[in-house]
Amino acid sequence: MKKGFKACLRDFDGAHMKGPYPGQILTAVGLDSNNGIYPLAYAIVDIYLLAYAIVEIENCESWKWFLECLGDDLDLHAISNFTFVSDKQKGLLQAVSQLFPCVEHRFCLGHIHDNMQKQWRTKEYEDHLWDCATATTVPEFNHYMHILNNLWRANIDMLLNNLCEVFNGKLVDRRDKPIMSCLEFIREYMMKRICNLLKVQKKCVGPLTPTATKIMEKNEAVATLYIAEWCGDEKYQVKGPWNDQHVVDMHERVCSCRIWELRGIPCRYVISVLYNKADHGECVHELHTYVHKVHWLQTWKTAYGYKVEPIKGRALWPRSECPMQITPPPHCNQPGRPKRKRRKYMEEKSQSRS
Incomplete structure (x- = not known):
């Protein structure tokens, strides 16, 4: 999963354990080329390559351990520049600022x-x-x-919404199981998820991912309503029917609306300029070549070209030669009836009623 995430070309933006073995599942989830969730992976022990860690409590020390493991696997350093998106979990803000002082930290x-x-x-x-x-x-x-x-x-x-909620929602049915059963469930879920996405990708046609294709088609339809005026060099002034006007620099590949720069997909103003250049006989490449490679279908396929390998049954696992004996976690009976459903937010409740 970590190899596939690096192939995504995108910067990346816990859930409680239930039952007799309480704890926390810390997750780190990024975006793939189709704007879908991409659980990041690192090794807890040699045979597990999963996007989680189980700790006793959610605090600064546990988050620092989690982020240190994540940083080692993804080759992140103290001066790395990327974006974190979180729900202000306890200790996470302090841990991120200590380990990665140069990152941008947004809230859901x-x-x-x-x-x-x-x-x-x-x-x-x-x-x-x-x-x-x-x-x-x-x-x-x-x-x-x-x-x-x-x-x-x-x-x-x-700030943007948090992707970890989607991934954590898949863990609800196994959070009340013993730790090993929970870890095995997540590993198998991630293995199946890659296979399901491979089936979807086989049905996709065109140079861009389905999400990028929809955005481009929408921008292309609106771009016909705009008028681009050449201002010399590679700069254009683009006017729209809603009293909006922006400057497009084709040499620097930027637009003053900043959408092309932020999202990597040409906005309506850029496409209007391309239409203008084509009408005047200038050389214009295919539209998808002006889209950042992160949104290309081939990049999306490369990200899921790495598989989570199957493993043998537990009876065939080799015994560890570690001289230290690991004792089971303390058993704790939870008060009341176990809750299996994730707590919904007010917006989700209103959508379900409608």
């Missing part, structure tokens, strides 16, 4: 909105919050923040 906007709903419940607040989160330029963000301030007279940070 879904959890921020869930906390916001305790006081501001209307959909109007939600819409303006997401407008702030999806803004790609400072003026656009300030505009939406001004509208939001007029509604609730307070500032709020914009």
Whole structure:
């Protein structure tokens, strides 16, 4: 999994154990080329290559151990520059700042909105919050923040939603099992998940992933409404029907809306420029060549070209020659009836009722 994640070309952005062996499952999940979840992998013991670790409690020390293992496997250093997205788990903020002081640390906007709903419940607040989160330029963000301030007279940070919730949701049925059974379930789940994605990839056609293809088709349809004017060199001024105007620099491959730079997919303004260049007989390559390779179908296939290997049954596992004897964890009877369902957030509850 760690080899496949490196092939994704993307920077990466716990769940409680139940039953008689309480603890924590710490997870690190990234994005693949199709914007799907990609559980990161490292070894707990020699025969397990899984995207988790089990610790006694969720604190700074356990998170530091988790991140040190993750950093060793992914060749991350103290000066590495990437993005963490978290739910403000206990000890995680301190651990990340100590081990990776140069990273960008964002917080899950879904959890921020869930906390916001305790006081501001209307959909109007939600819409303006997401407008702030999806803004790609400072003026656009300030505009939406001004509208939001007029509604609730307070500032709020914009961040992305957390991918780990999807992965943790798959672990619900086995979190009350013994540790070895839980680890085996996760390993087999990840093995099956790669196989399922390989079946999906065989049905895909075209140079881009399905998600990137949909985004490009949408941008292409809207780009016909824009007018691009050549300003000399490789710069163009692009006007739209909604009084929006941006500058595209084809030499630097940037647009003042910053969408091309941030997402790696040409925005409507860039595609309008390409249409203009083609109309004037200039050499224009195929549209997918202007998309970052992270969104190419071949990159997506390469990421899942590495497999989680099957292993023999437990009866055939070799005995460890470690002189230290590892004792079983203390047995702890949980109070009340065991909960098997993940706690849903308010937005999920409203969607299920509708």
